[in-house]
Amino acid sequence: QVGVTGLILLANRDTPANNLKEYVAMVKPSPGKYSYGSFGAGTTAHFAGEALQTLTGTKMLHVPYKGSAPAMTDLIGGQIPFSMDTVTAAIPQVKAGKVKAIAVTTAKRSALLPDVPTVAESGYPGMDAATWLVIVAPAGVPAEVKAKLEKTLGEVVADPATRQKLIDNGFEPTYATGAQVAAKIVKETPQ
DSSP states (O other): OOEEEEEEEEEETTSSOOSHHHHHHHHTTSTTTSEEEESSTTSHHHHHHHHHHHHHTOOOEEEEOSSHHHHHHHHHHTSSSEEEEEHHHHHHHHHTTSEEEEEEOSSSOOTTSTTSOBTTTTTOTTOOOEEEEOOOOOTTOOHHHHHHHHHHHHHHHHSHHHHHHHHHTTOEEOOOOHHHHHHHHHHHSOO
């Protein structure tokens, strides 16, 4: 793993909710009345949106889009009141004031939007959802080759110029070995 980008609950700028408590107060009394968009069915944004609803006791209609751009367009245009997207995709629109950032889904705040609270900080602990940037190799790579690749990848991610490139592209540099990534996958896979 070389980086992560968190997911973020966004609201149309005319939506009355400005934080997660206001979102819950708005959505919870009217199950199914409100909708949220994501960049596709079965994506990390869709799963994070469903997990957030379970955590907050809310129920919204999921509107899957064919990518982040059309979901963001409809959020800005007011066709949907909420959206779940990556922090990377949200940054330009949040900074331009075109959408409101409600909360990030990661365990800690995003370095890319440090003023946006986490879901946990907003009163709902237990959520940690992000998109990982992982480099993989075919199965059966010899152990010595795998060790050399992991060592080199760790050095590359530690390089200040590489770290800055990752940040410039919306990722927080986060190195993890193949074994660490495999453990994450097992932890997040239903048994």
